[in-house]
Amino acid sequence: MSADPALTRLGAAALGAAVGAGEVTAREVLEAHLDAIAARDGVVADGDVWHARDAADLGPDDLHAFLVVTAARARDAADAVDRRRAAGEALGPLAGVPLALKDVLTMRGAPTTCGSRMLEGWVPPYDATVTERLAAAGIVVLGKTNMDEFAMGSSTENSAYGPTRNPWDPDRVPGGSSGGSAAAVAGGLAPLGVGTDTGGSIRQPAAFTGLVGGKPTYGAVSRYGLVAFASSLDQAGPFARDVTDAALLHAVMAGPDPRDATSDPTDPADVVAALGRGVEGLRVGVVEELEEAGCEPGVRAVFLAAVAALEAAGATVERVSLPHAGYGLPAYYLVAPAEASSNLARFDGVRYGRRVDAATAEAMNAATRGEGFGPEVRRRIMIGTHALSSGYVDAYYLQAARVRTLIARDFATAFDRVDVLISPTAPGVAFRIGAVADPLAMYRNDVATVPASLAGVPAVSVPIGTADDGAGSGPLPVGLQIMAPLRADDRCYRVARAVEAVVGFDPDPAAHGAGVRR
Numbered sequence: 001m002s003a004d005p006a007l008t009r010l011g012a013a014a015l016g017a018a019v020g021a022g023e024v025t026a027r028e029v030l031e032a033h034l035d036a037i038a039a040r041d042g043v044v045a046d047g048d049v050w051h052a053r054d055a056a057d058l059g060p061d062d063l064h065a066f067l068v069v070t071a072a073r074a075r076d077a078a079d080a081v082d083r084r085r086a087a088g089e090a091l092g093p094l095a096g097v098p099l100a101l102k103d104v105l106t107m108r109g110a111p112t113t114c115g116s117r118m119l120e121g122w123v124p125p126y127d128a129t130v131t132e133r134l135a136a137a138g139i140v141v142l143g144k145t146n147m148d149e150f151a152m153g154s155s156t157e158n159s160a161y162g163p164t165r166n167p168w169d170p171d172r173v174p175g176g177s178s179g180g181s182a183a184a185v186a187g188g189l190a191p192l193g194v195g196t197d198t199g200g201s202i203r204q205p206a207a208f209t210g211l212v213g214g215k216p217t218y219g220a221v222s223r224y225g226l227v228a229f230a231s232s233l234d235q236a237g238p239f240a241r242d243v244t245d246a247a248l249l250h251a252v253m254a255g256p257d258p259r260d261a262t263s264d265p266t267d268p269a270d271v272v273a274a275l276g277r278g279v280e281g282l283r284v285g286v287v288e289e290l291e292e293a294g295c296e297p298g299v300r301a302v303f304l305a306a307v308a309a310l311e312a313a314g315a316t317v318e319r320v321s322l323p324h325a326g327y328g329l330p331a332y333y334l335v336a337p338a339e340a341s342s343n344l345a346r347f348d349g350v351r352y353g354r355r356v357d358a359a360t361a362e363a364m365n366a367a368t369r370g371e372g373f374g375p376e377v378r379r380r381i382m383i384g385t386h387a388l389s390s391g392y393v394d395a396y397y398l399q400a401a402r403v404r405t406l407i408a409r410d411f412a413t414a415f416d417r418v419d420v421l422i423s424p425t426a427p428g429v430a431f432r433i434g435a436v437a438d439p440l441a442m443y444r445n446d447v448a449t450v451p452a453s454l455a456g457v458p459a460v461s462v463p464i465g466t467a468d469d470g471a472g473s474g475p476l477p478v479g480l481q482i483m484a485p486l487r488a489d490d491r492c493y494r495v496a497r498a499v500e501a502v503v504g505f506d507p508d509p510a511a512h513g514a515g516v517r518r
């Protein structure tokens with residue numbers, strides 16, 4: 001089967017159009033991406049299902065984006081698209097386009113681990129709604145990607161299977177928790193990726209790897225088949241190398257689902273139709289509390305240049321306050337662990353995955369959980385259990401829930417004045433693997449992303465340039481976050497497209513002389 005490596009640098013819309021026009025087959029597109037994975041990812045590329053090597057056996061430049069590559073089933077899916085085309089069926093814009101799926105969403109018959117030893121060996125008997133929708137669009141899932149265990153983290157270092165490397169510098173993290181999907185797309189292993197975002201896990205890795213990444217309005221994308229971390233915050237969303245591709249994927253994923261009680265029953269915003277509208281006359285608010293927020297000087301400079309470019313493109317820019325945004329981190333780090341401690345109670349050694357046998361049920365339960373969960377997950381369960389315990393629930397969980405309401409009101413008030421709010425996506429550029437050992441320092445990565453999560457509003461990160469870390473890192477991507485009112489996801493993508501047009505960022509690390517360790 002001929003595999004043209006140039007196919008791995010084309011975007012999703014271009015690949016979908018080429019497949020639709022019969023210029024290339026879905027199978028050829030797939031083989032080019034499987035070749036790239038075999039060459040760069042450190043998987044054992046053999047048989048129907050390719051597995052990642054153990055962390056100790058990975059090469060120093062292996063990205064380790066995928067935990068499993070479902071090669072045979074991807075070939076079947078690609079061939080099915082090619083047969084439908086040959087039969088004269090009309091195909092959607094993304095039919096035949098490969099995609100990297102975060103290992104927190106179920107795909108029937110393929111392992112789902114959530115980056116945890118706890119779920120080793122668990123094979124879900126059903127598809128997530130997201131997975132079903134991808135298949136219905138003719139998208140070809142390549143496999144399941146690495147992530148921080150149960151999506152808790154900002155670097156993918158909390159995976160039980162070892163960290164993923166950043167295609168911009170293999171010594172650095174790709175961000176997290178959806179770092180595997182981000183690295184796959186940035187490294188040319190897939191033109192599209194799906195991540196999930198509870199407090200920033202799509203937006204921050206998008207920023208760290210030079211991608212567009214979107215967290216939809218809470219309820220826009222079904223959570224059915226998404227293994228729950230914090231149910232009132234979790235949303236799945238797209239990664240892509242440009243805004244149009246991300247919007248096309250968002251459109252495939254969003255929509256009502258009776259199997260998720262928190263799914264929005266109304267029709268989702270049309271994010272694709274909004275793309276060409278520009279920013280002329282649009283009111284843009286720079287969030288005062290998030291503009292500085294401990295930003296590295298390089299990030300701040302690139303951010304201010306992008307703000308100036310938006311203004312030059314016709315937007316009105318003003319500074320806007322979200323007075324309670326500064327309480328976002330403490331509120332998030334109580335609400336999210338509280339929900340996690342309840343959600344993760346289901347991993348008891350009986351129903352899913354791992355079991356460590358012991359004399360009594362209670363001892364079996366404790367031994368299983370002690371062995372199955374890594375340190376960050378155990379920390380969250382303890383924090384969450386404490387925050388919900390009688391005598392402390394008023395001071396911690398309920399107080400955090402009240403702060404959450406105040407933050408949601410801040411957004412509503414701000415959106416009376418401006419159409420969108422913007423900030424840097426993350427306070428710094430991608431850091432070195434192992435460099436952020438203190439959990440509180442890791443949590444500070446999420447300062448700019450958790451407010452939109454707590455308020456449920458949509459937010460998209462778009463790359464705006466590169467900066468170094470002030471310590472000789474070489475060029476690393478910087479992201480700008482665009483936040484819009486509830487259900488106005490279209491506005492996020494519209495502004496992101498306008499930013500992309502004025503900034504002209506090239507998502508290929510090689511175009512920046514990056515992709516090497518320093």
Ligand code: GLN
Nearest residue numbers: 151152153198199200201
């Ligand atoms: N970094 C945040 C956390 O560790 C967000 C994770 C996420 O969005 N899944 O909780």
